[in-house]
Amino acid sequence: MKARVHVMLKNGVLDPQGEAVRHALGAMGFDQVEGVRQGKVIDLELADGATEADVTKMCEKLLANTVIERFEIELL
Amino acid sequence: MRAAVIVFPGSNCDRDLAVAFEQAGFSVDMVWHKDAALPEGIDIVGVPGGFSYGDYLRCGAIAAQSPICKALASHTERGGYAVGICNGFQVLTETGILPGALLRNAGLKYICKTIGLKVETSDSAFTEGYNAGDVIDIPIAHHDGNYFADDATISELKDQDRIAFTYAENPNGSRDDIAGILSHNRRVLGMMPHPERAADSGHGGTDGTALFRALAGVLAPA
Numbered sequence A: 001m002k003a004r005v006h007v008m009l010k011n012g013v014l015d016p017q018g019e020a021v022r023h024a025l026g027a028m029g030f031d032q033v034e035g036v037r038q039g040k041v042i043d044l045e046l047a048d049g050a051t052e053a054d055v056t057k058m059c060e061k062l063l064a065n066t067v068i069e070r071f072e073i074e075l076l
Numbered sequence B: 001m002r003a004a005v006i007v008f009p010g011s012n013c014d015r016d017l018a019v020a021f022e023q024a025g026f027s028v029d030m031v032w033h034k035d036a037a038l039p040e041g042i043d044i045v046g047v048p049g050g051f052s053y054g055d056y057l058r059c060g061a062i063a064a065q066s067p068i069c070k071a072l073a074s075h076t077e078r079g080g081y082a083v084g085i086c087n088g089f090q091v092l093t094e095t096g097i098l099p100g101a102l103l104r105n106a107g108l109k110y111i112c113k114t115i116g117l118k119v120e121t122s123d124s125a126f127t128e129g130y131n132a133g134d135v136i137d138i139p140i141a142h143h144d145g146n147y148f149a150d151d152a153t154i155s156e157l158k159d160q161d162r163i164a165f166t167y168a169e170n171p172n173g174s175r176d177d178i179a180g181i182l183s184h185n186r187r188v189l190g191m192m193p194h195p196e197r198a199a200d201s202g203h204g205g206t207d208g209t210a211l212f213r214a215l216a217g218v219l220a221p222a
Helices: A016-027 A052-063 B014-023 B067-077 B087-095 B151-159 B209-219
Strands: A002-009 A039-045 A069-075 B002-007 B027-032 B044-047 B081-085 B101-103 B111-119 B135-142 B146-148 B163-167 B178-182 B188-191
Touching: A002 A052, A039 A052, A052 A069, B002 B014, B002 B067, B014 B027, B014 B044, B014 B209, B044 B067, B044 B087, B067 B081, B067 B087, B081 B087, B081 B209, B087 B101, B087 B188, B146 B178, B151 B178, B163 B188
Parallel strands: B002 B027, B002 B044, B044 B081, B081 B188
Antiparallel strands: A002 A039, A002 A069, B101 B146, B111 B135, B111 B163, B163 B178, B178 B188
């Protein structure tokens, strides 16, 4: 089983890297970009029997810092 | 008086911190991240600056899961003293010992310079050698020092006089210019600036010395 975890900064938390990317895209002439948020994708290869609940625990304990980040789990 | 300084793979301010403790009169044990217990009779634990575990995933995130950090959490839960500086502050927030988180600097640049640091409270073992309102010269050297916490946490820190230091001029986007905070019991300090790099005349400044001296004064056997 594989799981893909998406980790993004919560809304309202400043994302300086996303802002820098937005600025660069604007400077390149991509005027249609109004906002950029940058996050992480983490792919997990899991042994048989692993559950989404296990992945949720991994996210809460290590993969995301829930003070500033939210996460979504996608089972592949 | 005994201090322990934790060493993670990637720590680079551990020896500077040990020297600052020693100059204030502490004997210092260096403690490896894989150790599951702190030495007996430790009065304060120092979590040093650096790039623990290469800052992989998030600064301090992997260090926070190390065996020694479980011992550190037990130590602080028992009312033990601890100070985390720079990466050490990031580790303390990642363990949940201190609230909030340190984000990437708002200007995206690594900043390495001496800044004006305002002492917000003298009511702690760390800051009683200063007067509230003093502005001291202390170096910063970080890429992720932008302190963030939600509104409720910021209000609580203010109401409980737990903001230890603020920046005279905000270099990194930290909320409310916050540079260092105290735990509920005021025995754990986390700060991004480096007082151990301003603790010897050879450093070009000694404004950090009072922090270690004050600690020694409080922790000296009665």
